Amino acid sequence: MAEHIVKRVLSTATNIASKSPKRLLTTDHAATTAKTSSTISMNDIPMSKTMVDLPGPNGYPLVGTAPEYFKGENKGQMHKVQRRFHEMYGPIFKEKLGPVTNISIADPNLVEEVVRSEGKFPNRPPYPSWTIYKKMRTQANGLMTVSNHEEWSTCRTVISKHMLRPKTVLQYVDIMNEVVTDFVNRLKYTRDNHAANSAVPDLQNELSKWAIESISAVLLETRLGCLDENVSSENQAFIDAVGDMFKTGHQLMVFAELHKRFGTKTWKTHVDAWDTIYRVAGEHIDKKLADITEKYERLQSGSEDDNKASFLEHLLGNENLPLDAVYANTTELMLAGLDTSANAMGMVTYLLSRNPRVQEKLIKEVDSVLQNRICTAEELSNMTYARAVVKETLRLFPVIPINARVMTEDTTIGGYLIPKGTCILLNTFTMSRDATQFVNPDDFIPERWERDSNKWNPFSNLPFGFGARSCAGRRMAQQELYLAIIRLAQNFWLAPSRDFDAEPTLRTVLTFEKDIPVEFQDR
Numbered sequence: 116m117a118e119h120i121v122k123r124v125l126s127t128a129t130n131i132a133s134k135s136p137k138r139l140l141t142t143d144h145a146a147t148t149a150k151t152s153s154t155i156s157m158n159d160i161p162m163s164k165t166m167v168d169l170p171g172p173n174g175y176p177l178v179g180t181a182p183e184y185f186k187g188e189n190k191g192q193m194h195k196v197q198r199r200f201h202e203m204y205g206p207i208f209k210e211k212l213g214p215v216t217n218i219s220i221a222d223p224n225l226v227e228e229v230v231r232s233e234g235k236f237p238n239r240p241p242y243p244s245w246t247i248y249k250k251m252r253t254q255a256n257g258l259m260t261v262s263n264h265e266e267w268s269t270c271r272t273v274i275s276k277h278m279l280r281p282k283t284v285l286q287y288v289d290i291m292n293e294v295v296t297d298f299v300n301r302l303k304y305t306r307d308n309h310a311a312n313s314a315v316p317d318l319q320n321e322l323s324k325w326a327i328e329s330i331s332a333v334l335l336e337t338r339l340g341c342l343d344e345n346v347s348s349e350n351q352a353f354i355d356a357v358g359d360m361f362k363t364g365h366q367l368m369v370f371a372e373l374h375k376r377f378g379t380k381t382w383k384t385h386v387d388a389w390d391t392i393y394r395v396a397g398e399h400i401d402k403k404l405a406d407i408t409e410k411y412e413r414l415q416s417g418s419e420d421d422n423k424a425s426f427l428e429h430l431l432g433n434e435n436l437p438l439d440a441v442y443a444n445t446t447e448l449m450l451a452g453l454d455t456s457a458n459a460m461g462m463v464t465y466l467l468s469r470n471p472r473v474q475e476k477l478i479k480e481v482d483s484v485l486q487n488r489i490c491t492a493e494e495l496s497n498m499t500y501a502r503a504v505v506k507e508t509l510r511l512f513p514v515i516p517i518n519a520r521v522m523t524e525d526t527t528i529g530g531y532l533i534p535k536g537t538c539i540l541l542n543t544f545t546m547s548r549d550a551t552q553f554v555n556p557d558d559f560i561p562e563r564w565e566r567d568s569n570k571w572n573p574f575s576n577l578p579f580g581f582g583a584r585s586c587a588g589r590r591m592a593q594q595e596l597y598l599a600i601i602r603l604a605q606n607f608w609l610a611p612s613r614d615f616d617a618e619p620t621l622r623t624v625l626t627f628e629k630d631i632p633v634e635f636q637d638r
C-alpha cells in the first residue's frame with residue numbers, strides 16, 4: 116500500500132470527527148464537451164427536419180402532457196403510457212412535459228444514433244429534485260446524481276476500476292454467498308413464523324434487506340445485520356427512505372421547484388428521505404473509516420500484515436476524490452444497489468412462479484452442476500440457464516424502463532436536428548417488448564438468449580444502459596442475482612400466490628408496490 120494512502124487514511128480519522136459539509140467538490144470546472152464525428156452543427160445541414168416537424172401528443176397549456184401520467188390507471192405506469200404514445204406517433208416523438216420539451220425514442224437504430232454520438236462525457240440528467248436537494252444541503256454528488264463532466268469522469272474512473280473489473284467482482288463471490296445463506300434462512304423463518312400459507316410476508320422488504328446487506332458487504336466489507344431476526348430501526352429507515360426518495364423523485368420530475376416553494380407533502384417526504392439516506396449511510400461509512408484507520412495504525416506498528424485494500428480504501432487512495440465525494444459516492448452506490456437488485460429479484464421470483472417449465476429447467480441445471488453444493492466463482496460460468504433467466508427477466512421487466520440522455524451537441528437523430536441540451540428518453544421497456552425484435556415478446560423465454568438463437572439488435576435490450584455512462588454496478592448486480600436465484604432454486608419451488616395478483620409500477624425503478632404474489636414451497 117503506497118505511503119500516501121496510509122497518510123490519507125490516517126488523516127481521515129480527524130476528518131470523521133470534524134467532517135464539514137463545506138469540504139465539497141468544486142463544481143465550476145469549465146465544461147469540456149468533445150465534438151464527435153457524428154455530431155453536426157445547425158449550420159452543417161440546412162435540409163434537416165427539426166423538432167418542429169416531429170409528431171407527438173398536444174398536451175395542455177403550461178403543463179403539457181404531465182397530467183396524463185398522474186391520472187387514474189396511468190399512475191405509476193409511465194413506461195406503458197410512453198409505449199402507447201409510440202404506438203400512436205411512431206418510434207420518435209416529442210412531448211411537452213411541464214415547461215420542457217422532451218423527445219422519446221423506442222427504436223434500436225435511433226438509440227444507437229444517440230449513444231454513438233454522446234461523446235466522452237455522456238450526460239444522463241439527474242431528477243431536478245435531486246439537484247435542488249443537493250444544492251439546498253450543500254451535499255456533494257456521486258455517480259448517480261452528477262451531471263458536471265469532469266466531476267463525473269473523476270468518480271467514474273475510480274469506481275469502474277474496482278466495480279467493473281471481472282477479477283475483482285469474482286473476489287466477492289464468497290461474501291455474497293454468505294449473505295445469500297442468511298437470506299434463505301430468513302425467508303424460511305419469516306414464512307414459517309408468520310404466514311398462513313407458504314408466502315413470505317412483505318417479501319419486497321425482505322428482498323431489500325438482502326440487496327442492501329449484499330452490496331454493503333461489498334462496499335463496506337461489513338455485515339449490517341439486515342438479515343438478522345431483529346433489524347435495526349436505522350437500517351429499516353434507510354430501506355424505506357430509498358423507496359420514498361425514488362417514488363417522490365419520480366413524482367417531482369415536473370415542477371420540483373414549485374413543490375419546494377409551496378412546501379408540498381411530496382417535497383417534504385423527498386427531503387426527509389434524502390436526509391435519512393445520508394444520515395444512515397454516513398454512520399456506516401464513519402464506522403468503516405474508523406476501522407480502516409485502526410487497521411493502518413496496526414500496520415504501521417507492525418502488529419498486522421494484511422494490507423488487502425477494501426473498496427473504500429480504493430476510493431480514499433485516489434487523490435482526485437475529495438472526502439465528501441467518497442461519502443457521496445459510497446452512499447449513492449448503496450442506494451442504487453438496493454432498489455435495483457431487490458426489484459430485479461422480485462421480478463425473477465414473480466416470473467419463475469408463473470413459468471413452471473422455466474423453473475424446472477433452472478432447477479435441473481442447478482442440480483446437475485452443483486448437486487446441493489454452494490456455487491463457487493469457477494462454477495458460475497457454467498450456469499448458463501440461470502444467466503439467461505436473469506437476462507430474460509430484465510428484458511420483460513427492465514427495472515429502469517426509461518433511461519435518458521441530454522444531448523451535449525446539436526445532433527441529428529432519425530433525420531431530425533435535435534438541439535444541444537434536449538432531453539431524450541430512451542424507452543427500454545417499449546423496445547424490449549417490440550415484436551419486430553423479439554418473437555412472442557410478452558412471453559418469458561430464457562432460451563432466446565442462448566447462443567445463435569435469435570438475431571436481435573443489441574440496442575433493443577439495454578437494461579444496464581450503454582457505454583461510458585452505463586451501470587457502474589452491472590457486474591456486481593449480475594453476480595448477486597445469479598448466486599441468489601441459484602440458491603432459491605436449490606431450496607424452493609416458487610408458486611403463484613393463491614391470495615392475490617399484482618402488477619409492477621414505476622417509481623424510477625419498476626417495483627411491486629403492494630406485495631409480491633409468490634409462495635415459497637420447500638422443494
Ligand code: HEM
Nearest residue numbers: 258451452455459515578579580581584585586587588592
Ligand atoms: C439489476 C440491477 C441493476 C440494473 C438493471 C441497473 C440499471 C442501471 C441503468 C439502466 C443505469 C443507467 C445507465 C445509463 O445511463 O446508460 C444505471 C446506472 C448506475 N447504476 Fe445500476 N443497475 C443495477 C444495479 C446496480 C448496482 C448493484 C449498483 C451499485 C453497486 C448500481 C450502480 C449504478 C450507478 C452508480 C449508476 C450511474 C453510473 C454513471 O452515471 O456513471 N447499479 N444502472
